[in-house]
Amino acid sequence: MDLLVPSLPTPIQQISDEITDKAGIRLFVKRDDLIHPFVSGNKWRKLKYNLQEAKDRGFTTLLTFGGAFSNHIYATAAAGAYLGFKTIGIVRGEDPEKRKSPTLQFCEQQGMRLHYVSREEYKLKNSPEYVDQLSRQFENSFIIPEGGTSKWALQGVREMTIEVEGQLNQKPDYYAVAAGTGGTAAGILSSGSDVLAFSSLKGGSFLKNDILDLLKGNNESGHLQLLTEYHFKGYARHTPELLDFIKKFKNKHSIQLEQVYTGKMLFGLYDLIAQGFFEKGSCVVAVHTGGLQGMLAELKFTTHVD
Numbered sequence: 001m002d003l004l005v006p007s008l009p010t011p012i013q014q015i016s017d018e019i020t021d022k023a024g025i026r027l028f029v030k031r032d033d034l035i036h037p038f039v040s041g042n043k044w045r046k047l048k049y050n051l052q053e054a055k056d057r058g059f060t061t062l063l064t065f066g067g068a069f070s071n072h073i074y075a076t077a078a079a080g081a082y083l084g085f086k087t088i089g090i091v092r093g094e095d096p097e098k099r100k101s102p103t104l105q106f107c108e109q110q111g112m113r114l115h116y117v118s119r120e121e122y123k124l125k126n127s128p129e130y131v132d133q134l135s136r137q138f139e140n141s142f143i144i145p146e147g148g149t150s151k152w153a154l155q156g157v158r159e160m161t162i163e164v165e166g167q168l169n170q171k172p173d174y175y176a177v178a179a180g181t182g183g184t185a186a187g188i189l190s191s192g193s194d195v196l197a198f199s200s201l202k203g204g205s206f207l208k209n210d211i212l213d214l215l216k217g218n219n220e221s222g223h224l225q226l227l228t229e230y231h232f233k234g235y236a237r238h239t240p241e242l243l244d245f246i247k248k249f250k251n252k253h254s255i256q257l258e259q260v261y262t263g264k265m266l267f268g269l270y271d272l273i274a275q276g277f278f279e280k281g282s283c284v285v286a287v288h289t290g291g292l293q294g295m296l297a298e299l300k301f302t303t304h305v306d
């Protein structure tokens with residue numbers, strides 16, 4: 001399916017500075033943030049085959065889950081509007097009415113119907129009984145799990161690794177990627193490459209099992225290393241140190257990061273590089289998974305930091 005005419009393959013950009021030079025490694029950023037203005041990064045990769053499946057099976061509505069700032073719900077609303085699906089978003093928390101987040105406002109503008117559920121109910125999102133109940137309540141809906149993370153997501157993410165291998169003429173020694181549900185990390189692992197996954201959530205060690213579960217039935221898997229200490233106080237939280245890192249990174253490399261996922265991942269990756277984690281000569285690909293719609297305005301308008 002020629003889904004949303006994205007700009008593929010996305011560029012791969014080498015970045016070097018005193019830290020990468022000192023460590024003697026080659027560091028690349030895979031610019032999946034440039035895939036599409038609304039359906040960006042890993043959300044496009046993860047949605048692609050979910051949408052194909054929905055279309056092939058004749059569904060007319062997409063139903064998915066997210067919080068008020070979810071990049072995935074935003075991407076699904078936009079993709080649905082482009083492709084002629086109705087969309088329903090099951091949103092965690094109460095209806096904020098007039099104080100909707102910009103993400104939810106955008107979803108409504110794309111025609112998404114928002115259905116608010118309590119935090120307790122939201123926790124059931126992956127339970128088969130609850131999903132069954134939703135498919136009876138919202139008839140003819142193709143249900144996409146939170147974050148788009150499903151077996152079809154893995155297939156889409158693997159295509160990113162195929163692009164990278166073509167661009168570098170080799171498998172990188174490591175991919176570095178931010179993790180929320182772990183679907184993107186699982187997709188890369190399923191291509192046989194090794195992954196450093198940086199949890200954006202506090203207490204992210206549960207992700208290891210989730211990722212291994214997603215990989216069940218795949219005959220190949222690279223080695224996973226999960227980093228859980230770069231969450232900056234938790235999901236959707238941040239610190240001045242993190243924001244400062246993002247601003248300096250942009251000044252130096254002209255790549256915009258955001259504070260929920262990619263900023264934390266690159267902060268963590270640079271910390272590992274500086275600690276001598278990588279052998280000299282290593283080739284590392286950091287995946288820019290997009291998500292810039294959720295960036296703090298203060299990062300957008302920064303022009304100069306020492």
Ligand SMILES: *Cc1c(COP(=O)(O)O)cnc(C)c1O
Nearest residue numbers: 071180181182183184261289291
């Ligand atoms: C959703 C998201 C992630 C997390 O991806 P998972 O596959 O859920 O682990 C990482 N980065 C960005 C920018 C995202 O929007």
